[in-house]
Amino acid sequence: MITTNNLTVQFGKRVLFDEVNIKFTQGNCYGVIGANGAGKSTFLKILAGDINPTKGSVALEAGKRMAVLKQDHNAFNEHTVLNTVMMGHDKLWNNIKAKEELYSKPDFSEADGIKVSELEEQFAEMDGWNAESDAAALLSGLGIEEEHHYKLLKDISGNYKVRVLLAQ
Known part of the structure; x- marks a missing residue:
């Protein structure tokens, strides 16, 4: 690998x-x-x-990606559990944030539309439409019930935090 x-x-x-x-x-x-x-x-x-x-x-190895379990368990405290897991896929997360930024522009231009189109294509290639459900399934597989998926990381126990960061 x-x-x-x-x-x-x-x-x-x-x-x-x-x-x-x-x-x-x-x-x-x-x-x-x-x-x-x-x-x-x-x-x-x-x-x-x-x-x-x-x-x-x-x-x-081709088709694989590397992730590192960070030692700072508080780095993602202001993010939801689900988003924290999705942040582990840097390229996908950056794509999501770039799209959100463009879509929220009050003066959305034609150039912005072209850029969003490119981002949407990349998003689809990364299977972005399934990212949230994949992250939820991963969390559930680690014993983190769905009721915790939308909580902020700071609001869950330390034991769960480690599992979330492993899922990331």
Whole structure:
């Protein structure tokens, strides 16, 4: 699913990784262990695409997307549970927000109409029409009843918050 190819990370003269080649496969669990300062967090940030390696590359299997469980459980407190899950698909969420912004313009122009048309096409290609029901099914599968789906994240228990962020 995720493969690193000749991954090298260097800060000044300090080399954290030198030509690391590893393949993470579906169905397995992995742990990253090492001493403080060994580069564990840096490695995970590279896998997530948050930072770039000095050399080499990270490849994600076609048709897959990567998500990271954030440690800040309060980052989405002002969003509904359902929207928080949908925010996990960055491209889709950005599309939704861009459409909302355009549709709410009081001076909606022809150029705006063309842009909305493009966004709607992308939305359909990402199966956006099913995003909300897919997110709801995912939440229900994690034991979060429908009555909680429209609550703000800050209004649910910590145990549920972790599940919501996993669903994200």
